[in-house]
Amino acid sequence: MDKSSIQKLLIANRGEIAVRIIRAARDLGIETVQAHSEADTESRAVLMADEAAVIGPPAAAKSYLNVEAILKAAKDTGADAIHPGYGFLAENAAFADAVADAGLIFVGPSGDTIRLMGDKAAARAEAKKAGVPTVPGSDGVIEDMEAAAALAEEIGFPVMIKAAAGGGGRGIRIAHDAEEFRTLAPQASSEAKAAFGDGGIYIEKVIERARHIEVQVLGDGEDVVHFYERECSLQRRRQKVWEEAPSALLKEDVRRELCSSAVALAKAVHYKGAGTIEYLYDDETGAFYFIEMNTRIQVEHPVTEMICGVDLVGEMIAIAGGGKLRVSQDQIIREGHAIEVRLNAEDPSNNFMPFPGVVGELLTPDGPGVRFDHMLYPGYAIPPFYDSLLGKLIVWAEDRDKALMRLKRALGELKIDGLPTTAPLFEALLESDELRECAVHTRWLEPWLDKNLDLIRQKGGSDE
Numbered sequence: 001m002d003k004s005s006i007q008k009l010l011i012a013n014r015g016e017i018a019v020r021i022i023r024a025a026r027d028l029g030i031e032t033v034q035a036h037s038e039a040d041t042e043s044r045a046v047l048m049a050d051e052a053a054v055i056g057p058p059a060a061a062k063s064y065l066n067v068e069a070i071l072k073a074a075k076d077t078g079a080d081a082i083h084p085g086y087g088f089l090a091e092n093a094a095f096a097d098a099v100a101d102a103g104l105i106f107v108g109p110s111g112d113t114i115r116l117m118g119d120k121a122a123a124r125a126e127a128k129k130a131g132v133p134t135v136p137g138s139d140g141v142i143e144d145m146e147a148a149a150a151l152a153e154e155i156g157f158p159v160m161i162k163a164a165a166g167g168g169g170r171g172i173r174i175a176h177d178a179e180e181f182r183t184l185a186p187q188a189s190s191e192a193k194a195a196f197g198d199g200g201i202y203i204e205k206v207i208e209r210a211r212h213i214e215v216q217v218l219g220d221g222e223d224v225v226h227f228y229e230r231e232c233s234l235q236r237r238r239q240k241v242w243e244e245a246p247s248a249l250l251k252e253d254v255r256r257e258l259c260s261s262a263v264a265l266a267k268a269v270h271y272k273g274a275g276t277i278e279y280l281y282d283d284e285t286g287a288f289y290f291i292e293m294n295t296r297i298q299v300e301h302p303v304t305e306m307i308c309g310v311d312l313v314g315e316m317i318a319i320a321g322g323g324k325l326r327v328s329q330d331q332i333i334r335e336g337h338a339i340e341v342r343l344n345a346e347d348p349s350n351n352f353m354p355f356p357g358v359v360g361e362l363l364t365p366d367g368p369g370v371r372f373d374h375m376l377y378p379g380y381a382i383p384p385f386y387d388s389l390l391g392k393l394i395v396w397a398e399d400r401d402k403a404l405m406r407l408k409r410a411l412g413e414l415k416i417d418g419l420p421t422t423a424p425l426f427e428a429l430l431e432s433d434e435l436r437e438c439a440v441h442t443r444w445l446e447p448w449l450d451k452n453l454d455l456i457r458q459k460g461g462s463d464e
């Protein structure tokens with residue numbers, strides 16, 4: 001990769017993704033500044049970065065979402081670029097604009113692109129325009145409740161009510177009939193206003209028994225390439241917990257169609273940076289429907305890195321620094337199978353209750369085909385103020401069966417004392433025949449959890 005024009009990168013995020021970004025920057029010879037809240041002074045990212053700058057008290061609203069403090073930290077430390085990671089300000093168009101207005105490089109697309117594609121209702125319209133199939137639903141945000149109720153009736157219940165500014169599985173409601181719709185829609189709108197600062201809602205037909213399949217794209221503002229798909233159907237409360245690449249049962253012709261539709265859409269908006277186009281895929285009919293675009297790096301990007309041998313975070317930094325795509329589509333070759341599991345500081349046998357604590361003894365898995373992206377070290381006190389993601393365990397092998405075997409081996413090597421984690425969930429899941437056969441969909445995991453609580457408890461117990 002060509003050396004980027006960026007000299008010093010400020011990381012406006014925390015946790016495992018901050019560590020990941022520091023590594024990518026170092027591999028490019030770029031200096032790093034870790035912006036952090038007062039609660040994160042002892043974080044691994046702060047300890048690793050070349051410099052650190054406090055941006056406010058623990059509450060994210062006063063630190064990781066504090067645009068002025070972040071820009072001041074960049075100025076004070078002489079950083080010339082800002083990486084937003086995921087979550088927080090990563091898909092905030094006003095932030096991207098403010099970074100550019102301050103004469104700094106935002107590692108991501110322009111504010112205008114975020115406005116277009118980060119607004120989920122607007123993105124649906126863009127997808128339609130680019131000829132990408134969308135889920136039947138409303139055109140844009142709902143302006144008139146009665147017209148929306150009539151439309152919901154027409155497309156058929158159940159329908160999903162979604163917040164245009166939503167993310168992370170939040171801001172979604174399901175209405176089963178017109179009466180429920182009339183109750184839930186205004187509620188959803190006022191909640192979205194409170195949670196995301198934007199009350200815009202739209203509706204979509206519920207696609208039953210769908211798989212979540214998404215395509216990784218990378219653009220330089222002119223050209224766009226894809227790095228194939230990820231399957232993220234294992235979800236709890238619409239949040240991904242286990243991701244794979246490739247999607248094991250996807251037929252080659254559908255894969256081709258899916259990937260080229262993602263490229264067409266990204267090209268239509270002159271996409272610059274790393275992005276993901278998310279779809280729902282119906283196994284039975286072979287139909288796929290666009291649901292949204294994430295205009296940032298995603299949590300599950302490593303499975304793609306493992307099968308394609310690419311550093312996506314490094315590439316997005318290089319492109320932000322003025323570089324062009326350095327790979328053409330025919331140079332992107334995928335090989336083998338990768339699986340990622342999300343390790344959260346949550347107790348899976350107690351309704352996934354968040355459980356921040358102090359890390360005791362720590363043994364991390366490694367060896368062939370194993371990667372552990374995390375923020376842990378022995379003695380680290382996990383702050384209770386943020387997302388419970390501790391890290392991601394990623395494995396790669398020649399095929400899916402071998403990757404499953406390797407995941408079992410890696411989970412066996414992992415030991416995190418001092419707090420419960422979601423590791424026992426994955427040890428239990430490895431015993432599921434349905435998962436082994438990939439016979440899953442987005443609503444498969446939740447009932448499985450209810451039925452297998454004892455198995456998860458048992459796995460948690462044998463971990464001690």
Ligand code: ADP
Nearest residue numbers: 086087088165166167168169240298299300387
């Ligand atoms: P991914 O596909 O990368 O998992 P998610 O949509 O699950 O994407 O979001 C990744 C992270 O960002 C999660 O930690 C999630 O909680 C957070 N996040 C995403 N969008 C928002 C939002 N609009 N508001 C608050 N947090 C968000």
Ligand code: ADP
Nearest residue numbers: 166167168169170204205206207212238291442
């Ligand atoms: P977010 O922005 O929170 O990530 P998404 O629109 O990507 O929201 O949807 C999150 C998840 O909700 C999907 O992965 C899927 O499991 C479920 N979902 C979303 N839209 C639909 C739909 N129309 N039908 C069925 N499930 C859906």
Ligand code: MG
Nearest residue numbers: 168169278292
């Ligand atoms: Mg999504």
